[in-house]
Amino acid sequence: MGIREAGLQEIAAREALRRLVTAYSRAVDRRDFKLLRSLYHDEAYEEHGDMFVGGPDDYMAFVEKALSNYAATAHYVVNTSFEVDGDRAEGEVYKINYHRTHGPDAHEVITGSRSLDRYRRDGGEWRFLGRSITLDWSTRRVVDADAYKDFAAGSPPGQPGPDDLSYRALTLFGRHG
Template sequence: MASERDARLNALLDKEDIRECLARFSRGMDRFDRAIYLSAFHADAEVAAGPFVGIAADCWDWAVPMHRAGQILTHHALLQSSIDLDGETAHVETYYQFVGRNRDESLWIAGGRYLDRFERRDGQWRIALRTNLIEWAHAPSPVPVPFADVPDLALNGISSRNLDDPSYRRPLNNQRKPNDPRKDVIKI
Protein backbone atom coordinates (compact mmCIF):
# COMPACT_ATOMS: atom_id res chain seq x y z
CA MET A 1 0.00 0.00 0.00
CA ALA A 2 1.35 3.41 -0.94
CA SER A 3 2.11 5.72 1.90
CA GLU A 4 0.51 9.15 2.22
CA ARG A 5 3.83 10.64 1.16
CA ASP A 6 3.91 8.50 -2.01
CA ALA A 7 0.35 9.56 -2.85
CA ARG A 8 1.28 13.22 -2.37
CA LEU A 9 4.39 12.81 -4.54
CA ASN A 10 2.34 11.16 -7.29
CA ALA A 11 -0.20 14.01 -7.14
CA LEU A 12 2.63 16.55 -7.29
CA LEU A 13 4.08 14.85 -10.39
CA ASP A 14 0.64 14.78 -12.04
CA LYS A 15 0.16 18.49 -11.33
CA GLU A 16 3.60 19.31 -12.72
CA ASP A 17 2.79 17.37 -15.92
CA ILE A 18 -0.41 19.43 -16.23
CA ARG A 19 1.46 22.72 -15.69
CA GLU A 20 4.01 21.75 -18.35
CA CYS A 21 1.15 20.97 -20.72
CA LEU A 22 -0.37 24.42 -20.09
CA ALA A 23 3.01 26.01 -20.82
CA ARG A 24 3.23 24.12 -24.14
CA PHE A 25 -0.10 25.65 -25.18
CA SER A 26 1.13 29.20 -24.48
CA ARG A 27 4.53 28.68 -26.03
CA GLY A 28 3.04 27.07 -29.11
CA MET A 29 0.66 30.01 -29.65
CA ASP A 30 3.29 32.69 -29.08
CA ARG A 31 5.95 31.00 -31.23
CA PHE A 32 3.46 29.89 -33.92
CA ASP A 33 4.64 26.33 -33.33
CA ARG A 34 1.73 24.11 -34.30
CA ALA A 35 3.34 20.88 -33.05
CA ILE A 36 3.97 22.26 -29.56
CA TYR A 37 0.49 23.81 -29.43
CA LEU A 38 -1.22 20.57 -30.48
CA SER A 39 0.86 18.55 -27.98
CA ALA A 40 -1.16 20.24 -25.22
CA PHE A 41 -4.44 18.74 -26.49
CA HIS A 42 -5.86 15.32 -27.14
CA ALA A 43 -6.71 15.02 -30.86
CA ASP A 44 -10.45 15.14 -30.12
CA ALA A 45 -10.24 18.02 -27.61
CA GLU A 46 -13.05 20.56 -27.80
CA VAL A 47 -12.09 24.23 -27.47
CA ALA A 48 -14.28 27.30 -26.99
CA ALA A 49 -12.23 30.48 -27.52
CA GLY A 50 -13.84 33.80 -28.36
CA PRO A 51 -16.35 33.05 -31.10
CA PHE A 52 -14.66 29.75 -32.01
CA VAL A 53 -15.99 26.35 -30.91
CA GLY A 54 -14.43 23.20 -32.33
CA ILE A 55 -11.42 20.89 -32.09
CA ALA A 56 -7.97 22.16 -31.12
CA ALA A 57 -6.44 21.74 -34.61
CA ASP A 58 -9.22 23.84 -36.14
CA CYS A 59 -8.79 26.43 -33.37
CA TRP A 60 -5.15 26.75 -34.44
CA ASP A 61 -6.24 27.26 -38.06
CA TRP A 62 -8.65 30.00 -36.91
CA ALA A 63 -6.42 31.79 -34.37
CA VAL A 64 -3.03 31.90 -36.08
CA PRO A 65 -4.09 33.82 -39.22
CA MET A 66 -5.90 36.33 -36.98
CA HIS A 67 -2.82 36.85 -34.79
CA ARG A 68 -0.44 36.85 -37.76
CA ALA A 69 -2.49 39.57 -39.48
CA GLY A 70 -3.11 41.64 -36.37
CA GLN A 71 -0.02 41.43 -34.19
CA ILE A 72 3.74 41.63 -34.42
CA LEU A 73 3.94 39.44 -31.32
CA THR A 74 1.74 37.89 -28.66
CA HIS A 75 2.34 36.97 -25.06
CA HIS A 76 0.04 34.45 -23.33
CA ALA A 77 1.13 34.72 -19.67
CA LEU A 78 -0.17 32.00 -17.36
CA LEU A 79 -0.76 32.93 -13.76
CA GLN A 80 -1.93 30.67 -10.91
CA SER A 81 -3.65 27.37 -11.54
CA SER A 82 -5.86 25.30 -9.29
CA ILE A 83 -5.78 21.63 -10.17
CA ASP A 84 -8.43 19.23 -8.89
CA LEU A 85 -7.24 15.67 -9.55
CA ASP A 86 -9.88 12.97 -9.81
CA GLY A 87 -8.31 9.72 -11.00
CA GLU A 88 -7.56 9.97 -14.73
CA THR A 89 -9.36 13.35 -14.95
CA ALA A 90 -8.36 16.76 -13.64
CA HIS A 91 -10.35 19.97 -13.56
CA VAL A 92 -8.00 22.91 -13.95
CA GLU A 93 -8.63 26.65 -13.66
CA THR A 94 -5.78 28.87 -14.87
CA TYR A 95 -5.75 32.66 -14.77
CA TYR A 96 -4.07 34.33 -17.73
CA GLN A 97 -3.14 37.70 -19.16
CA PHE A 98 -2.76 38.21 -22.88
CA VAL A 99 -0.82 41.04 -24.54
CA GLY A 100 -0.63 41.49 -28.28
CA ARG A 101 1.65 44.10 -29.86
CA ASN A 102 -0.43 45.20 -32.82
CA ARG A 103 1.02 46.09 -36.19
CA ASP A 104 0.18 49.77 -35.55
CA GLU A 105 2.28 49.53 -32.31
CA SER A 106 -0.80 49.73 -30.08
CA LEU A 107 -1.42 47.02 -27.50
CA TRP A 108 -4.34 44.64 -27.19
CA ILE A 109 -4.56 43.32 -23.63
CA ALA A 110 -6.99 40.90 -22.08
CA GLY A 111 -7.33 38.66 -19.08
CA GLY A 112 -9.43 35.82 -17.93
CA ARG A 113 -9.37 32.16 -17.08
CA TYR A 114 -8.93 28.91 -18.95
CA LEU A 115 -11.25 26.24 -17.58
CA ASP A 116 -9.87 22.90 -18.67
CA ARG A 117 -10.81 19.28 -18.27
CA PHE A 118 -7.60 17.29 -18.52
CA GLU A 119 -7.56 13.57 -19.11
CA ARG A 120 -4.67 11.18 -18.72
CA ARG A 121 -4.67 8.85 -21.71
CA ASP A 122 -1.84 6.41 -22.35
CA GLY A 123 0.01 7.98 -19.43
CA GLN A 124 -0.16 11.53 -20.89
CA TRP A 125 -2.05 14.44 -19.34
CA ARG A 126 -3.55 16.64 -22.05
CA ILE A 127 -6.48 18.99 -22.42
CA ALA A 128 -9.71 17.22 -23.40
CA LEU A 129 -11.97 20.27 -23.16
CA ARG A 130 -11.26 24.00 -22.80
CA THR A 131 -13.51 26.95 -22.15
CA ASN A 132 -11.89 30.39 -22.28
CA LEU A 133 -13.54 32.98 -20.05
CA ILE A 134 -12.44 36.41 -21.27
CA GLU A 135 -13.10 38.57 -18.21
CA TRP A 136 -11.66 41.89 -19.35
CA ALA A 137 -10.07 43.34 -22.44
CA HIS A 138 -8.80 46.60 -23.83
CA ALA A 139 -7.92 47.19 -27.43
CA PRO A 140 -7.47 50.27 -29.58
CA SER A 141 -10.45 51.38 -31.58
CA PRO A 142 -11.38 49.94 -33.99
CA VAL A 143 -10.78 46.58 -32.35
CA PRO A 144 -8.39 44.58 -34.58
CA VAL A 145 -10.05 41.22 -33.89
CA PRO A 146 -13.14 39.64 -35.44
CA PHE A 147 -14.98 38.86 -32.21
CA ALA A 148 -15.43 42.28 -30.64
CA ASP A 149 -19.23 42.11 -30.67
CA VAL A 150 -20.07 38.44 -31.11
CA PRO A 151 -23.39 37.63 -29.43
CA ASP A 152 -23.90 34.61 -27.19
CA LEU A 153 -20.35 34.34 -25.85
CA ALA A 154 -21.98 34.44 -22.42
CA LEU A 155 -23.34 30.95 -23.14
CA ASN A 156 -19.93 29.62 -22.10
CA GLY A 157 -20.52 31.16 -18.73
CA ILE A 158 -20.31 34.49 -17.09
CA SER A 159 -17.82 34.94 -14.27
CA SER A 160 -19.37 35.19 -10.87
CA ARG A 161 -18.13 35.39 -7.33
CA ASN A 162 -20.12 32.43 -6.08
CA LEU A 163 -20.75 28.76 -6.81
CA ASP A 164 -22.52 29.67 -10.07
CA ASP A 165 -19.12 30.41 -11.65
CA PRO A 166 -18.41 28.04 -14.57
CA SER A 167 -15.22 26.81 -12.85
CA TYR A 168 -17.43 24.76 -10.49
CA ARG A 169 -19.23 22.99 -13.35
CA ARG A 170 -18.81 19.22 -13.12
CA PRO A 171 -18.48 17.74 -15.53
CA LEU A 172 -16.97 20.72 -17.29
CA ASN A 173 -18.60 21.28 -20.67
CA ASN A 174 -18.97 24.02 -23.22
CA GLN A 175 -22.43 25.51 -23.40
CA ARG A 176 -21.97 26.44 -27.06
CA LYS A 177 -21.49 23.75 -29.65
CA PRO A 178 -20.31 23.81 -33.28
CA ASN A 179 -23.14 24.48 -35.72
CA ASP A 180 -25.36 25.96 -32.98
CA PRO A 181 -27.96 27.96 -34.94
CA ARG A 182 -27.62 30.83 -32.46
CA LYS A 183 -24.04 31.35 -33.61
CA ASP A 184 -24.50 32.11 -37.28
CA VAL A 185 -21.71 34.70 -37.00
CA ILE A 186 -19.19 32.10 -35.84
CA LYS A 187 -16.97 30.58 -38.49
CA ILE A 188 -15.38 27.25 -37.64
Protein backbone atom coordinates in the same frame (compact mmCIF):
# COMPACT_ATOMS: atom_id res chain seq x y z
CA MET B 1 -0.61 2.80 -2.21
CA GLY B 2 0.48 4.68 0.89
CA ILE B 3 -0.43 8.25 1.77
CA ARG B 4 3.07 9.50 0.95
CA GLU B 5 3.08 7.85 -2.50
CA ALA B 6 -0.40 9.22 -3.24
CA GLY B 7 0.81 12.69 -2.25
CA LEU B 8 3.84 12.44 -4.53
CA GLN B 9 1.64 11.31 -7.44
CA GLU B 10 -0.67 14.28 -6.83
CA ILE B 11 2.31 16.67 -6.85
CA ALA B 12 3.66 15.08 -10.04
CA ALA B 13 0.26 15.37 -11.75
CA ARG B 14 -0.09 19.04 -10.78
CA GLU B 15 3.42 19.79 -12.06
CA ALA B 16 2.68 18.01 -15.35
CA LEU B 17 -0.51 20.06 -15.72
CA ARG B 18 1.34 23.30 -14.96
CA ARG B 19 3.89 22.39 -17.64
CA LEU B 20 1.06 21.65 -20.09
CA VAL B 21 -0.59 25.05 -19.65
CA THR B 22 2.73 26.89 -19.92
CA ALA B 23 3.62 24.87 -23.05
CA TYR B 24 0.38 26.21 -24.54
CA SER B 25 1.66 29.77 -24.02
CA ARG B 26 5.01 28.97 -25.62
CA ALA B 27 3.39 27.25 -28.59
CA VAL B 28 1.03 30.15 -29.26
CA ASP B 29 3.59 32.90 -28.78
CA ARG B 30 6.26 31.18 -30.90
CA ARG B 31 3.61 30.15 -33.49
CA ASP B 32 4.70 26.54 -33.05
CA PHE B 33 1.52 24.86 -34.29
CA LYS B 34 3.06 21.37 -34.23
CA LEU B 35 3.74 21.77 -30.51
CA LEU B 36 0.32 23.34 -29.96
CA ARG B 37 -1.51 20.45 -31.64
CA SER B 38 0.47 17.90 -29.62
CA LEU B 39 -1.03 19.31 -26.40
CA TYR B 40 -4.57 18.14 -27.31
CA HIS B 41 -6.36 14.82 -27.43
CA ASP B 42 -7.94 14.20 -30.84
CA GLU B 43 -11.46 14.46 -29.37
CA ALA B 44 -10.71 17.66 -27.43
CA TYR B 45 -12.63 20.88 -27.96
CA GLU B 46 -12.02 24.60 -27.50
CA GLU B 47 -14.65 27.20 -26.63
CA HIS B 48 -13.82 30.88 -27.11
CA GLY B 49 -17.30 32.38 -26.88
CA ASP B 50 -18.59 33.65 -30.21
CA MET B 51 -15.10 33.57 -31.77
CA PHE B 52 -14.58 29.82 -31.93
CA VAL B 53 -16.00 26.48 -30.83
CA GLY B 54 -14.58 23.25 -32.22
CA GLY B 55 -12.02 20.51 -32.24
CA PRO B 56 -8.23 20.75 -32.14
CA ASP B 57 -7.54 20.63 -35.88
CA ASP B 58 -10.02 23.43 -36.61
CA TYR B 59 -8.64 25.31 -33.61
CA MET B 60 -5.12 25.17 -35.08
CA ALA B 61 -6.39 26.82 -38.27
CA PHE B 62 -8.31 29.42 -36.25
CA VAL B 63 -5.29 30.27 -34.07
CA GLU B 64 -2.92 30.53 -37.03
CA LYS B 65 -5.26 32.94 -38.82
CA ALA B 66 -5.98 34.97 -35.66
CA LEU B 67 -2.29 35.30 -34.79
CA SER B 68 -1.46 36.61 -38.27
CA ASN B 69 -3.08 39.87 -37.10
CA TYR B 70 -0.37 40.39 -34.47
CA ALA B 71 3.31 41.28 -34.64
CA ALA B 72 3.78 39.89 -31.12
CA THR B 73 1.86 38.07 -28.43
CA ALA B 74 2.72 37.02 -24.90
CA HIS B 75 0.47 34.74 -22.83
CA TYR B 76 1.44 34.67 -19.17
CA VAL B 77 0.13 32.03 -16.77
CA VAL B 78 -0.41 33.82 -13.47
CA ASN B 79 -2.31 31.45 -11.16
CA THR B 80 -3.31 27.83 -11.54
CA SER B 81 -5.73 25.66 -9.59
CA PHE B 82 -5.93 21.96 -10.45
CA GLU B 83 -8.15 19.18 -9.14
CA VAL B 84 -6.88 15.71 -10.01
CA ASP B 85 -8.96 12.53 -9.97
CA GLY B 86 -6.88 9.62 -11.23
CA ASP B 87 -6.26 10.09 -14.95
CA ARG B 88 -8.65 13.04 -15.23
CA ALA B 89 -8.29 16.57 -13.97
CA GLU B 90 -9.81 20.02 -14.18
CA GLY B 91 -8.11 23.37 -13.90
CA GLU B 92 -8.78 27.07 -13.68
CA VAL B 93 -5.86 28.97 -15.19
CA TYR B 94 -5.60 32.75 -14.77
CA LYS B 95 -3.76 34.48 -17.63
CA ILE B 96 -2.59 37.90 -18.72
CA ASN B 97 -2.45 38.08 -22.50
CA TYR B 98 -0.66 40.68 -24.62
CA HIS B 99 -1.31 41.25 -28.35
CA ARG B 100 0.43 43.92 -30.51
CA THR B 101 -0.86 44.60 -34.01
CA HIS B 102 1.29 45.30 -37.08
CA GLY B 103 2.15 48.60 -38.69
CA PRO B 104 2.72 52.25 -37.95
CA ASP B 105 -0.69 52.62 -36.29
CA ALA B 106 -0.15 49.57 -34.10
CA HIS B 107 -2.02 49.10 -30.87
CA GLU B 108 -1.74 46.76 -27.91
CA VAL B 109 -4.60 44.73 -26.49
CA ILE B 110 -3.99 43.39 -23.00
CA THR B 111 -6.48 41.06 -21.37
CA GLY B 112 -7.01 39.12 -18.21
CA SER B 113 -8.71 35.82 -18.87
CA ARG B 114 -9.19 32.39 -17.40
CA SER B 115 -9.19 29.04 -19.12
CA LEU B 116 -11.47 26.47 -17.54
CA ASP B 117 -9.76 23.28 -18.60
CA ARG B 118 -10.42 19.57 -18.62
CA TYR B 119 -7.47 17.20 -18.93
CA ARG B 120 -6.89 13.49 -19.41
CA ARG B 121 -3.75 11.43 -18.87
CA ASP B 122 -3.11 8.64 -21.39
CA GLY B 123 0.08 6.60 -21.32
CA GLY B 124 1.40 8.83 -18.54
CA GLU B 125 0.97 12.03 -20.59
CA TRP B 126 -1.51 14.79 -19.75
CA ARG B 127 -3.25 16.63 -22.60
CA PHE B 128 -6.14 19.00 -22.99
CA LEU B 129 -9.55 17.40 -23.33
CA GLY B 130 -11.56 20.62 -23.28
CA ARG B 131 -11.00 24.33 -22.74
CA SER B 132 -13.47 27.15 -22.20
CA ILE B 133 -12.13 30.69 -22.08
CA THR B 134 -13.69 33.52 -20.09
CA LEU B 135 -12.61 37.17 -20.32
CA ASP B 136 -12.34 39.06 -17.04
CA TRP B 137 -10.95 42.40 -18.30
CA SER B 138 -9.41 44.07 -21.33
CA THR B 139 -7.60 47.27 -22.26
CA ARG B 140 -6.41 48.72 -25.55
CA ARG B 141 -3.80 51.39 -26.15
CA VAL B 142 -1.63 52.86 -28.89
CA VAL B 143 1.86 51.37 -29.13
CA ASP B 144 4.68 53.59 -27.88
CA ALA B 145 7.30 52.59 -30.50
CA ASP B 146 10.08 54.44 -28.66
CA ALA B 147 9.56 52.27 -25.59
CA TYR B 148 10.70 49.26 -27.60
CA LYS B 149 13.91 51.07 -28.62
CA ASP B 150 14.84 52.23 -25.10
CA PHE B 151 13.98 49.22 -22.98
CA ALA B 152 16.29 46.45 -21.71
CA ALA B 153 19.56 47.89 -23.06
CA GLY B 154 18.98 46.74 -26.61
CA SER B 155 17.92 43.17 -25.90
CA PRO B 156 16.71 41.45 -29.06
CA PRO B 157 12.93 41.52 -29.34
CA GLY B 158 10.95 38.33 -28.91
CA GLN B 159 9.59 36.99 -32.18
CA PRO B 160 7.04 34.47 -33.30
CA GLY B 161 8.55 31.44 -34.99
CA PRO B 162 11.97 29.77 -35.02
CA ASP B 163 13.92 33.07 -35.25
CA ASP B 164 13.14 33.79 -31.59
CA LEU B 165 16.24 33.90 -29.39
CA SER B 166 14.95 30.96 -27.32
CA TYR B 167 15.60 28.56 -30.20
CA ARG B 168 19.28 29.58 -30.32
CA ALA B 169 19.98 30.19 -26.62
CA LEU B 170 18.18 27.16 -25.17
CA THR B 171 19.11 23.77 -26.59
CA LEU B 172 16.36 21.76 -24.87
CA PHE B 173 13.47 23.97 -26.01
CA GLY B 174 11.86 23.23 -29.32
CA ARG B 175 12.39 19.47 -29.01
CA HIS B 176 8.96 17.90 -29.26
CA GLY B 177 6.84 15.38 -31.12
